[in-house]
Amino acid sequence: MICEDARLLIGADPESASPELEEHLHGCAGCAALREEMRRLNADIRRALEQPPDLHLPRRSTAAPRWREWALAASVVLATVAGIAVWLLRPTDTLAHEVVTHVRGEPDSWLSAHSVSVGALDHSLRRSGVGLDFASDRIVYAQSCWFRGHYVPHLVVQTAQGPATVLILRHVQVKAPDYFHESGMSGVIVPAGDGSIAVLARGRGQMGDLAGELRQEVHWLPEPKDPS
Amino acid sequence: MRNSSSSSPVSSLGDRLRGADARASLTALFESLRPDLVRFAQWLARDRAVAEDIVQEALLRAWRSRDALKEPAAARAWLLTIVRREHARLYERKRLELVSLDEAAEIPDSAARASGDAELLTLREGIMKLPLEYREPLVMQVLGGFSTEEIARELELTGTAVLTRLFRARHKLRALCGTDAAPGAAPREEPA
Numbered sequence: 001m002i003c004e005d006a007r008l009l010i011g012a013d014p015e016s017a018s019p020e021l022e023e024h025l026h027g028c029a030g031c032a033a034l035r036e037e038m039r040r041l042n043a044d045i046r047r048a049l050e051q052p053p054d055l056h057l058p059r060r061s062t063a064a065p066r067w068r069e070w071a072l073a074a075s076v077v078l079a080t081v082a083g084i085a086v087w088l089l090r091p092t093d094t095l096a097h098e099v100v101t102h103v104r105g106e107p108d109s110w111l112s113a114h115s116v117s118v119g120a121l122d123h124s125l126r127r128s129g130v131g132l133d134f135a136s137d138r139i140v141y142a143q144s145c146w147f148r149g150h151y152v153p154h155l156v157v158q159t160a161q162g163p164a165t166v167l168i169l170r171h172v173q174v175k176a177p178d179y180f181h182e183s184g185m186s187g188v189i190v191p192a193g194d195g196s197i198a199v200l201a202r203g204r205g206q207m208g209d210l211a212g213e214l215r216q217e218v219h220w221l222p223e224p225k226d227p228s
Numbered sequence: 229m230r231n232s233s234s235s236s237p238v239s240s241l242g243d244r245l246r247g248a249d250a251r252a253s254l255t256a257l258f259e260s261l262r263p264d265l266v267r268f269a270q271w272l273a274r275d276r277a278v279a280e281d282i283v284q285e286a287l288l289r290a291w292r293s294r295d296a297l298k299e300p301a302a303a304r305a306w307l308l309t310i311v312r313r314e315h316a317r318l319y320e321r322k323r324l325e326l327v328s329l330d331e332a333a334e335i336p337d338s339a340a341r342a343s344g345d346a347e348l349l350t351l352r353e354g355i356m357k358l359p360l361e362y363r364e365p366l367v368m369q370v371l372g373g374f375s376t377e378e379i380a381r382e383l384e385l386t387g388t389a390v391l392t393r394l395f396r397a398r399h400k401l402r403a404l405c406g407t408d409a410a411p412g413a414a415p416r417e418e419p420a
Binding site for chain 1: 252255258259262267270271274284287348352355356369370371376390391392395396
C-alpha cells in the first residue's frame, strides 16, 4: 500500500484497521501520525453529532411591529378565555352521547355506497396514528374528525345489516363494553388497547360482532407530533 | 452495519409478532428508536419540522412493511435506512436545500455553547455547512454506524466514491478545526 491509498483510507474511515493498512503504518510514521489525528477528529465528530443540531424556523422578518405583539397577546388571552368558557359550558354527557352527537352531525356519511380510496383511508388513519388491518373495500366513508381534542378516524363500514359507523378513539379509555341506544342509533363502545372503538348503527343493529372484529384489527402507531 | 447481529431466521419478525402484544412490542421498539431517527433526520434535513415529517413518514412505511424486519436488533439500521430514503425522496421532490448555508451559519448552537467547547461548536457548524453529498455519508457512518460498503449500496455509489466523499468531509472539517495539513490533501476526483 502506498501513502496516498493509506491516507485516503484513514481519512475516510479512521477506525479502519485492515492488515494492509496496519502493515503500511508500521513503516510510515507520517501516516501513523495522521491516523492518530484523524481518530481524535473522528471522536470529536461523533461527539458533535450526538446532540441534534440546534434548529429553528427560518426567520421571515427581523422584528415584528409592536402592534403585532399586542395583537398576538390579545388573541392568546381571548383564546384562553374562550377555551375556558367552552370547557365550563360543555355538556357533561356521556361518551356515548358525544359519539351519537358527532355522528348526527355528519348525516351524509350514512349515504356513501362506494369504497373509499386507499389514500383517503390512509390519511384518516395516519393522522391519528392508527393502523387498521381491515378489508378496505368494506369501508365506504373515511374522515379524520376532531373529537375530544384529537383527530380520530371516522369510518362507515358496510355490514350485512347495513352501514355501521366506527370512531376509533385512541385517547379515550373505557373499562368495559358500553352498549347504548340513543336518538335512533344503537351501538357499543369497546376497550381497545389504551383506547377504545365506538361502533354504532341506525336502528337497533347488533354491533358487538363488528366491534370485536375491529378490536383485533386496530393497532396504535407512533402518534404524529403535528397532525395536519 | 457494524456490531449488528448477523443471524438469518427463517421467519420474519412480523410473522412471529402477531396479536396485540406483538404490535405493542413493535410500536414500543419503534418509539424507543424515534429520538435516534429524529436526530439522524435533523442532521440530514437541517430543519426540525421537516425532520419530524420525514421520521413520521418513515415510521409509517416501516410499519406497513414490518414483515421485512427479521430481527429486533436490526431495527435501528433498518429504520435509519428508511429515514434516509425518505429524506432523499423529499429532497429530490422539492429540489431544495432545506436550510440555506447562511441560515445554517447563523443558527445558535446552545448545546455546544452550554458545554463551552469552541471546537465542538465549530465542528457542529461545519457539519451543518457540509454539502449533502459529504454530510450524508458522514452522518450515516458516524451516527448510523453504516460500513463503507453499506453506504455505497445505499447511495448507489462505488466504494471508492464513498471513501472519497468521506475523506473530503473529514478534510473540510479538519481544515475548519485548524489542523489541516498537506499530507491529507484531497484525493483525485471520485469515480461516479
